[in-house]
Amino acid sequence: MKQITAVVRPSKVDAIKEALVAIDIVGMTIRDVRGFGRQKGQVERYRGNEFTVEFIPKVHITTVVNDDKVEAAITAISNAARSGEIGDGKIFVSPVDEVVRIRTGERGATAL
Amino acid sequence: MAQVPMAGGGPTPLAVFDRFRTKVLAKVQEPELKRYAVMLLAFGAGLLPLMAGSAKAALQKVPTDGADTLLMLMGSALVLLMTPGLAFFYGGFTRAKNVLNTMMMSFFLMGLIGVIWVIVGYSLAFDTGFKSPFIGGLGQMWLNGVGGELGDAPLADGFAISASSFALFQGMFAIITPALISGALVERINFKAWFWFSLLWSLFIYCPMAKMVWGGGYLGPFGEIGAIDFAGGTVVHIAAGVGALVATAIVGPRSGFPGSKRPPHNVPFILLGAGLLWFGWFGFNGASYFAAKGAGFSFQTTTFSASAALLTWCLIEWFRDGKPTAVGAATGAVAGLVGITPAAGFVYMPQAFIIGVATAAACYIAVQVKAAIQFDDSLDAYAVHGVGGTVGALLTGLLAVPALVPADYFPKSAEILAKGGNAALFVAHVKAVLISYGFVGIGTAIILWIVGATVGLRVTPEQEDRGLDFVAHGEEAYDPMTY
Numbered sequence: 001m002k003q004i005t006a007v008v009r010p011s012k013v014d015a016i017k018e019a020l021v022a023i024d025i026v027g028m029t030i031r032d033v034r035g036f037g038r039q040k041g042q043v044e045r046y047r048g049n050e051f052t053v054e055f056i057p058k059v060h061i062t063t064v065v066n067d068d069k070v071e072a073a074i075t076a077i078s079n080a081a082r083s084g085e086i087g088d089g090k091i092f093v094s095p096v097d098e099v100v101r102i103r104t105g106e107r108g109a110t111a112l
Numbered sequence: 113m114a115q116v117p118m119a120g121g122g123p124t125p126l127a128v129f130d131r132f133r134t135k136v137l138a139k140v141q142e143p144e145l146k147r148y149a150v151m152l153l154a155f156g157a158g159l160l161p162l163m164a165g166s167a168k169a170a171l172q173k174v175p176t177d178g179a180d181t182l183l184m185l186m187g188s189a190l191v192l193l194m195t196p197g198l199a200f201f202y203g204g205f206t207r208a209k210n211v212l213n214t215m216m217m218s219f220f221l222m223g224l225i226g227v228i229w230v231i232v233g234y235s236l237a238f239d240t241g242f243k244s245p246f247i248g249g250l251g252q253m254w255l256n257g258v259g260g261e262l263g264d265a266p267l268a269d270g271f272a273i274s275a276s277s278f279a280l281f282q283g284m285f286a287i288i289t290p291a292l293i294s295g296a297l298v299e300r301i302n303f304k305a306w307f308w309f310s311l312l313w314s315l316f317i318y319c320p321m322a323k324m325v326w327g328g329g330y331l332g333p334f335g336e337i338g339a340i341d342f343a344g345g346t347v348v349h350i351a352a353g354v355g356a357l358v359a360t361a362i363v364g365p366r367s368g369f370p371g372s373k374r375p376p377h378n379v380p381f382i383l384l385g386a387g388l389l390w391f392g393w394f395g396f397n398g399a400s401y402f403a404a405k406g407a408g409f410s411f412q413t414t415t416f417s418a419s420a421a422l423l424t425w426c427l428i429e430w431f432r433d434g435k436p437t438a439v440g441a442a443t444g445a446v447a448g449l450v451g452i453t454p455a456a457g458f459v460y461m462p463q464a465f466i467i468g469v470a471t472a473a474a475c476y477i478a479v480q481v482k483a484a485i486q487f488d489d490s491l492d493a494y495a496v497h498g499v500g501g502t503v504g505a506l507l508t509g510l511l512a513v514p515a516l517v518p519a520d521y522f523p524k525s526a527e528i529l530a531k532g533g534n535a536a537l538f539v540a541h542v543k544a545v546l547i548s549y550g551f552v553g554i555g556t557a558i559i560l561w562i563v564g565a566t567v568g569l570r571v572t573p574e575q576e577d578r579g580l581d582f583v584a585h586g587e588e589a590y591d592p593m594t595y
Contacts, residue, residue, distance in 0.1 A: 044375055046205075046439045047492060048483030051375045 187399020345454025353498020421448020
């Protein structure tokens with residue numbers, strides 16, 4: 001099992017969710033986060049003051065999938081999240097040792 | 113202060129303190145008027161009491177008019193709404209952790225000044241007990257006798273509004289004026305200091321200013337200088353602006369400034385506030401005409417100037433930075449409203465347009481300069497209200513239409529206009545502006561010194577860091593744990 005965490009534009013969240021559901025990945029968690037990468041924030045002006053806002057809003061989408069679905073998930077997220085401009089975000093993949101469904105006590109792949 | 117259209121025409125014996133007094137007197141035919149004029153002459157210059165007394169000679173006694181009084185009551189409600197409007201306007205600019213404190217600095221004054229005004233403020237500004245051109249008296253404390261036993265007696269000869277509605281209306285101005293200063297001091301002033309500062313400033317700066325300009329005092333149309341201020345360009349905006357300038361210099365910048373500066377936390381609040389201010393300004397300027405029939409002009413100049421100023425500010429931004437901003441639109445509108453305030457009833461639409469455009473341009477420059485020299489007038493209280501009020505006051509001198517400055521209501525000013533034209537009135541306004549800057553500047557510094565020495569002006573840097581909503585009020589505007 002792998003955990004997939006994608007840092008994406010807030011405006012792309014719905015499209016990504018639908019792309020994942022379409023390939024039968026039906027559990028995910030999102031978080032509102034702020035950050036910057038190569039995009040390095042944006043310049044805003046208020047009256048005479050100029051501000052560089054480095055930490056701009058992003059969304060973390062986290063899901064855990066079986067190893068055989070990792071590539072499909074990456075493709076689905078990438079296609080849905082891509083605008084082609086700097087700031088589209090990143091996908092991180094990491095191993096997961098165990099999963100427990102609290103209601104039934106099931107473990108491992110059947111708990112996903 | 114406004115003129116009432118039904119006033120008796122003809123030359124006024126009030127224009128007696130100039131070197132043409134004999135000439136003027138010769139024109140006065142009615143023996144009754146002549147007698148008053150001679151009596152007034154005996155008073156000597158500078159001792160003219162409130163308009164009630166001084167206007168007697170020229171103005172006819174008129175019964176209280178329902179529509180005119182209703183205009184004042186409606187105007188009072190509108191002006192009251194400007195204070196919460198200002199709270200939103202300012203609150204949007206600050207950090208989320210300081211928004212309640214910022215809004216309370218305005219909102220709280222609806223309590224504090226609302227009480228002070230009735231008890232003693234109105235009397236200090238508009239009573240004549242002290243027989244001084246600088247301060248009123250104590251005879252109308254608790255609004256004693258204002259409007260007679262039933263509250264329906266007219267304000268003065270020539271005025272068809274009730275005195276009680278006038279006192280109410282003026283109270284709303286007294287509330288918002290110190291509130292404007294808060295924009296310079298947000299995010300670092302101790303709330304207890306703000307309490308005492310507002311109280312003292314209202315009594316010892318605002319009330320004398322109102323007396324001098326509107327209460328028949330030194331600066332106004334019945335006094336030595338003869339400046340005209342329709343709805344408070346000097347009394348409200350220059351006074352608040354200069355107060356803000358001095359207060360910024362004395363209290364000092366927020367800790368960590370300018371590195372600690374943050375963008376506004378809620379721009380929609382700023383637009384909401386500016387919208388409420390604009391709406392309320394119909395009362396502030398429009399109702400300052402004091403008569404329903406002719407108030408269409410002062411309502412129209414007010415909103416027209418704001419429109420021109422909003423457009424000007426946004427166009428400047430569009431050309432300079434490529435984008436018109438929402439904050440700029442809100443600021444431009446407020447600047448235009450400030451600019452037209454002293455002129456609203458004294459000009460026609462072309463002049464209102466010029467005032468709107470010029471005030472917006474001047475305030476835009478002031479805001480850029482303030483940012484460039486890193487002066488922490490945090491929310492541009494001086495850059496908008498001080499600069500806008502000054503530009504408006506000076507342009508009122510240059511652009512006032514003599515036909516809208518009738519001699520029976522504005523004897524000294526009309527005389528200046530008749531004698532030297534707008535150039536002479538401009539000079540009078542320069543004098544009034546300089547005197548106001550001096551009086552308010554020095555007075556504000558003294559009050560701040562007293563408050564600083566007794567209760568202390570600032571919170572600690574640690575408290576600034578924590579946020580004043582919690583430090584001063586034990587509250588947070590936005591609960592981070594709300595599900």
